Each structure stands twice: as C-alpha cells, then as structure tokens.
Amino acid sequence: MQDQPFPHTSTIDQELRQVDLFANLNDQQLAQIKQSMRLVQLEDGEYLFKHGQCAERFFMLREGYIKLLRISMEGVEKVFEVISPGQTFAEAIMFMPNSVYPVTAQAINKTELLSFENKVLMDIIQDSSDTCFQFLFHISKRMRMWINEIDNLTLQNATHRLVNYLLYQVPDDHNNAYEIDFPIPKHVIASRLSIKPETFSRILNGLNKEGFITVKGKTIQIHNIDRLRLHSVGTEVS
Secondary structure (H helix, E strand, O other): OEEEEOOOOOOHHHHHHOOOOOOOOOHHHHHHHHHOOEEEEEOOOOEEEOOOOEOOEEEEEEEOOEEEEEEOOOOOEEEEEEEOOOOEEOOHHHHOOOOEOOOEEEEOOOEEEEEEEHHHHHHHHHHOHHHHHHHHHHHHHHHHHHHHHHHHHHHOOHHHHHHHHHHHOOOOOOOOOEEEEOOOOHHHHHHHOOOOHHHHHHHHHHHHHOOOEEEEOOEEEEOOHHHHHHHHHHOOOO
16 A cells, blocks of 8 residues: 655646535635645555544545455355445444444555544534534435345345346446446455345346346346346345
8 A cells, every 4th residue: 555645736626626525625724634635556456444443544446446355253254335436434433432433445446545633523513503504414315325225135135135236337328238247256246235246146137037138248238227227126126
C-alpha cells in the first residue's frame, strides 16, 4: 500500500464538492479537510484496513472498487458493501466508542483513494451546527440504504435479489435492452447478495435459458428491461 501526501491540483476542490459529504462545506472548511488529505494506492487484493483496527481516518474512493467484508467463524467471506468511485466510507465510525473499524476493507482491483483525518471532520462538525445537520442527513441516507438492504436480504428470495441487482445497474432512461459490464468478480456480487456462488451461477443460467439475459463472461445483456422487471415483480418470496 502506498500512502503519501496528496499533491493539490486546481481541480481537487471541484472533485471533492461532487461528493455528498463535502458538497456543502464552505471554502474554509474544505481547506481544513484538505490539510489532512492523503493519497492511498492499493494493488488488487491489498487491504486498506482490517476488522478491529484503530479507526483514525475515513476515505473517498477515486478509482477502482473496495469491498467491505467480514470473515465468519467458518472462514467464509461475507461482503457487506462494494464501494464505487465517488463514494465516501468509514466516516461514521468516529462516533463509535473506541473507534475501531467494524469491517475489513480490501481492494478488488487496482485502487486509488483519498484519506482524511477523523478529528478534522469532527472539529468542523462541532464548530458548525449547519454542517452537523448536513452530516446527519448524509448518515441518515446511508441508514435508509442499509434498511432497504436488510429488507431485501431477509424478505426476498435469491432470484429476486439477483434480478433486482441487475435492474439497479440500469439507468432510469433505459426501457428496452441494456448491456452490463461488471468490473467486479461475480463471486463478490454473490457474497454481497448473500447468495452462494453455485446458486448465483444457477440463477444466471436459468435467466439465460428463459431468454431474459445473455451472459458472456463479465458482460450481461438484458434483452428487455420491462420484461425482466415484470419477472421480478412476479418472483415469489420464499
């Protein structure tokens, strides 16, 4: 892992303001955030941090993908979330007692991140009630996402979860055919959806045979989005 001071560029302010967490910071607050900013580069499979490690920094992903995971007592990897470029993560941990990372973060491919010191953001939040409320709104959105995730994992069967995941990748303005080129391995997606890899493959093969999709390596072609959406609605819960 390479960790070094970030060389400030003329476009970094614009890049940071495109992220929800930093979008409404004033110039002075953004300057404070940048003072502790560091550039982190990981190779495929490298760890950013591990479960139980002291949490002193939070992160924004610029390139690549990061999986947040835990290992069960049986040694099985469970992926809780896959972080995509433009997302921040680990920012809420600063409010936890003892502030340790509750999950492990591992690069799925060659990855570049920005890291920030927790204390700097905490100082900004304490000094500004407006920023505090903005941060609470940011965390509330993440909580709503996790509630929806729990609902999906506990109330829907494996086929429904996978079909909904495919539909989630489709932009809102597409209503016919669409091609998805997955940048992350299928076994990571399967773990993210709490589906065994063999079940994941079986469902994909079934959807392929029924004419909903065509699978070509990492590429999945959805032939008719509306038809797949109707199939999702008709999938029985079990």
